[in-house]
Amino acid sequence: MSNQMPAQIPFLITRPAGKADNLLASLDTSGIAYLYQPLITTAQVSITAQDHQLLQQADAVVFVSISAVSCLQNQFDGARLTAPLFAVGETTALALKRWLGRDVSVPEDQRSEGMLQLPQLQQMTGKQVVAVRGNGGRELTKQTLTARGATVRYVQSYKRVPLLLDGILLCQQWQLAGIRCIVATSNEILQQLFNIVPSEHQYWLQQCDWILVSPRMQESAIALGINAERITLADNANDSALLAAISQLQREYQ
Structure with a gap:
């Protein structure tokens, strides 16, 4: 994280702690000024005996995030996980490969929509x-695979927990720093920003530029009063796509 306070810090990064390290390192290398403020964190959830049985008997196991991997790894014998593995994103896939030493199917379009296009998940x-x-989370994967004839069960290995933050103070700090663009990678983060910032200060949020990662997020942002012209959609939620979108706006700001 950049500790110095230049005259203008155009970008606010809100990825959860533990998921932002690579992006922040790339921004440092590129000389792009930012503030980093996670809004949610994760806590491990103990899996049940039934969860163990489901994982061992599965024909396919889908991991939606790196937290899903790390929190399962802490409490499950990977040798018992023999089914084909699928990950929504490359970072999640890499974590699985490090843990299990096996191939992981991951889409180029690193969203649930992209994963559901993989040929292995059609029949x-x-x-x-x-x-x-x-x-919580999206039901798209379950709905789609169920429609294709599968039985889909969930194993919850972690929970997302909103951080207790002073939204008024943070909003003042962001304005003083000169934040022009907010980078948000999930609907939960987007909504949390509007939850912690009181209504009388939300006009400032609505006047910022935004980098989001899906058309679904764009719809949510517009519903929160953000003009579509202020929204840039990154090609993916991965670090390289976010860096590309940030770099493009950085050039426009100069």
Whole structure:
């Protein structure tokens, strides 16, 4: 994280702690000034005996995030996980490979929509699929694979926990720093920003530029009063796509 306070710090990065390290390192290398403020953190959830059985009997196991991997790794014998592995993103896939030493299927479009386009997930009649994830989250994967004939069960290995933050103070700090663009990588983070900042200060949020990662997030942002012209969609939620989007705006700001 950049500790110096230049005259203008155009970018606010809000990725959760533990998921932002590579992006922040790339921004430092590129000389792009930013502030980093995570809004949520993760806490491990103990899996049950039934979860152990589901994982061992699965025909396919889907991991939605690196937290899903790390929090399962702490409490499950990887040798018992023999089904084909799928990851929504490359960072999650790399964590799985380090843990299990096995191939992991990961889409180029690193969203649930992209993963569901993988050829291995098309013919699913009679298949038992386990999705390892946190609390809540999208139902798209379950709905789609169920429609293709699979039985989909969830294993919750972690939960997302909002950080207790002073939204008024943070908003003042961001304005003083000269923040022009906010980078948010999930609907939960987007909504949390508007939750912690009181309504009388939300106009400032609406006037910022935004880098988001999906059309679904764009729809949510517009519903929160953000003009579509202020929204840039990164090609993916991965670090390289976020860096490309940030770098493009940085050039426009100069």
